[in-house]
Each structure stands twice: as C-alpha cells, then as structure tokens.
Amino acid sequence: MESLTVESIDTVIVDIPTVRPHRFSTLSIDHQSHVIARLRTAQGVEGIGEAVVPGGPWWGGESVESIKVMIDTYLAPTVVGQEVTRVERILAGMDRVAARNSYAKACVEMALYDAWGRAWGVPVHQLLGGLYRDAIPVTWALGAEDAAEVTAEAEELLAAGRHQSFKLKMGAAAPKQDVERVLAVARALGESASIRVDLNTAWDELTAQRWLPVLEDGGIDLIEQPVPGWNLAAMARLSQRLTIPVMADESLRSTHDAVEICSGNAADVLSVKVHKLGGLAAVRKVAAIAEAAGVPCHGGTSIETSVGTAAAAHVYCADPGVSYGSEIFGPLLLADDIVEEPLSYAGGELAVPRGAGLGVQLDLAKLAKFQRE
Ligand code: MN
Numbered sequence: 001m002e003s004l005t006v007e008s009i010d011t012v013i014v015d016i017p018t019v020r021p022h023r024f025s026t027l028s029i030d031h032q033s034h035v036i037a038r039l040r041t042a043q044g045v046e047g048i049g050e051a052v053v054p055g056g057p058w059w060g061g062e063s064v065e066s067i068k069v070m071i072d073t074y075l076a077p078t079v080v081g082q083e084v085t086r087v088e089r090i091l092a093g094m095d096r097v098a099a100r101n102s103y104a105k106a107c108v109e110m111a112l113y114d115a116w117g118r119a120w121g122v123p124v125h126q127l128l129g130g131l132y133r134d135a136i137p138v139t140w141a142l143g144a145e146d147a148a149e150v151t152a153e154a155e156e157l158l159a160a161g162r163h164q165s166f167k168l169k170m171g172a173a174a175p176k177q178d179v180e181r182v183l184a185v186a187r188a189l190g191e192s193a194s195i196r197v198d199l200n201t202a203w204d205e206l207t208a209q210r211w212l213p214v215l216e217d218g219g220i221d222l223i224e225q226p227v228p229g230w231n232l233a234a235m236a237r238l239s240q241r242l243t244i245p246v247m248a249d250e251s252l253r254s255t256h257d258a259v260e261i262c263s264g265n266a267a268d269v270l271s272v273k274v275h276k277l278g279g280l281a282a283v284r285k286v287a288a289i290a291e292a293a294g295v296p297c298h299g300g301t302s303i304e305t306s307v308g309t310a311a312a313a314h315v316y317c318a319d320p321g322v323s324y325g326s327e328i329f330g331p332l333l334l335a336d337d338i339v340e341e342p343l344s345y346a347g348g349e350l351a352v353p354r355g356a357g358l359g360v361q362l363d364l365a366k367l368a369k370f371q372r373e
Pocket of ligand 1 (some may be wrong): 181198200224225249250
C-alpha cells in the first residue's frame with residue numbers, strides 16, 4: 001500500500017444562493033456560505049472537505065471566515081506530513097492546538113476520509129464499517145411564507161412523491177401566531193404528511209409548557225430543541241410531559257453532551273450532525289452512546305453542498321443508530337452546487353453515493369464562479 005502523506009491543504013470560501021429564503025428563529029438567509037478544503041497527498045491524491053455554518057455564526061459560534069483562518073493557520077500545519085488513514089490520531093493532534101472549532105475540524109477530517117477512500121478505491125462508508133442501509137429518508141424544510149403558500153409547496157412535493165415529512169422552523173413570530181400558522185399547515189395536510197417543528201431554542205420553559213401541548217394536540221409529530229441548549233432539566237421535563245418525541249439539537253455538541261442527555265432522559269431523539277460534533281468519527285461515537293441508551297438518532301444538516309451532504313450520507317447510512325431518518329436536503333435548498341453531478345434524491349430518500357471516497361467530483365468552474373473575492 002502506497003504511503004499517503006498529506007502534503008498540503010488549501011481552502012476557499014464560496015457563497016451560493018438558495019432557491020428561496022430559509023428562515024431560522026433569529027434570521028433569514030438567501031444564500032449559504034461554505035469553506036471548501038482541498039487536501040493533496042505527496043502521491044497526488046486529492047481529498048475534498050466542506051465546512052458550513054447554517055446561516056452564520058449564530059448557531060455554533062464559528063463562521064466561514066473563522067473556519068478558514070483556523071484551518072490555514074492552526075490545523076493544516078498539524079496535519080501536513082501525516083498519513084491520511086490515521087484519522088483519530090490527526091483529530092487528537094488538532095485538539096491539542098485548538099479547543100472546540102468542531103466545524104473546522106470536521107472539514108479537515110472529511111478531506112482525510114475522501115483522500116483515503118480515493119486512494120484505496122473504496123467509498124467512505126466502507127471505511128466506516130460498511131453500509132447498514134442503502135438510502136436514508138429526507139425531511140424537507142418548508143419556508144417562512146404564510147400557511148397557504150407553505151401548504152401549497154408541501155402538497156406539490158407530496159403529489160410528486162418527493163417528500164413525505166416536513167420540518168417547519170418556529171420562533172421568529174410571537175408564540176400564539178407561530179402556533180396558529182403551524183397548525184393551519186398541519187390541518188391542511190392532514191394525515192398525508194408528517195410535520196415536525198424546530199424552535200432553535202426560541203422559547204423558555206414556561207412558554208414551551210404552555211404551547212407544546214397545543215402543537216401535540218394539533219397533530220405535530222416531533223418538537224426540536226424548544227428551549228436553550230444548556231437547559232437539559234427543562235428538556236427532560238418537557239420530554240416527560242409530551243407523548244410526541246422531543247429532539248435535542250443545540251443541546252448536543254459533543255460525546256459528553258450525549259452521555260448527559262441520555263443519562264438524564266433529556267431527549268427522546270438526538271440530532272447528530274457532522275459539523276457540530278466535529279466529524280464522521282464523532283457522529284459514530286454519539287450514535288453508539290445513544291444506541292446503548294436506547295435513543296434513536298436523526299441525521300441533521302448544516303445545509304451543505306453535495307460534498308458535505310455526501311459525507312453525511314456515508315456516515316448516516318453506515319451507522320445503525322441513525323434510525324430516525326434525516327434532513328440532509330442541503331443540495332435541494334441551494335440554487336446551484338460545486339460538484340459535477342449533484343446528489344440525486346428520489347421517493348423522499350437520498351441513496352448513498354457508491355463512488356470512491358465521498359463519491360462526488362469537484363466542478364472547478366463552479367468553484368471559481370462562487371468563490372468569494
Ligand atoms: Mn435544529
């Protein structure tokens with residue numbers, strides 16, 4: 001086997017418009033920014049990594065600008081000269097030079113796995129234990145428009161067989177109007193679709209106590225992160241009170257958080273994400289903790305291009321614990337992509353790519369087109 005020493009890592013920032021505005025509780029985005037890392041080995045094998053923060057630094061503290069500096073100045077020098085196959089050792093080395101910065105580290109780790117898979121001629125899921133499932137269901141994120149418009153979008157997707165479950169963001173409006181809008185969509189769609197809501201930490205416990213039972217009675221199937229991430233006690237009380245699942249997202253940023261949530265019964269489902277947890281290896285560790293505690297994991301997104309979404313598909317399809325479906329719709333929300341053949345979705349599912357490495361090829365013309373000056 002050839003030696004696979006890392007020779008260089010280069011990064012660029014790209015800005016890609018979205019097909020329509022995407023709203024979070026704190027802001028609305030009309031484009032998404034991504035860091036693309038290109039790792040090259042001494043033998044000329046290239047590995048691609050992507051880092052993306054959903055909408056900006058509000059979610060996790062990192063930004064694409066800080067990620068680029070972190071990789072260029074601090075992480076890349078610890079990786080150059082090492083073997084791409086020694087992923088855990090390289091992760092430990094990055095932890096020694098920089099605390100946290102999980103998005104930047106996940107980007108580098110993704111490039112390592114891609115280069116490793118390409119060099120060996122195997123898809124990344126083969127490096128993660130092989131496929132447990134061939135495809136994963138994908139929930140679609142509905143927009144922030146009024147109930148009638150959102151319902152029309154969902155009905156069109158349902159009729160086309162493109163998605164069966166939908167996630168609505170909440171928290172941007174006052175609770176009463178917010179709940180009324182969501183319930184109007186749920187009433188209109190009836191039994192034909194599953195509706196989940198994500199509060200992105202917008203409510204305090206008293207507001208959640210008042211309004212979550214109304215959402216439950218209105219037919220909502222899942223509540224994601226209603227209260228601040230640190231408030232595991234409130235998450236536990238709300239999970240106990242509701243018969244529908246409460247999912248932890250902002251509460252879960254590390255393996256240690258997974259242990260605390262599972263031992264404290266602070267959520268019914270865990271949202272794993274490649275970037276917030278610090279990479280594919282970290283997703284597997286969190287999924288193993290959750291599986292041991294009898295808690296299913298949902299495959300989350302940070303709204304990646306086909307590069308980061310492919311990485312997520314490999315680990316979510318390799319890991320038995322990611323049994324609660326996914327929301328890896330990034331390429332569908334972006335108006336364009338940076339790979340030659342974007343991932344293809346069918347029947348509400350994404351099939352895992354089968355090519356070597358991540359299984360996607362960078363389109364250099366697209367990369368140049370969207371690259372920030
Ligand atoms: Mn979320």
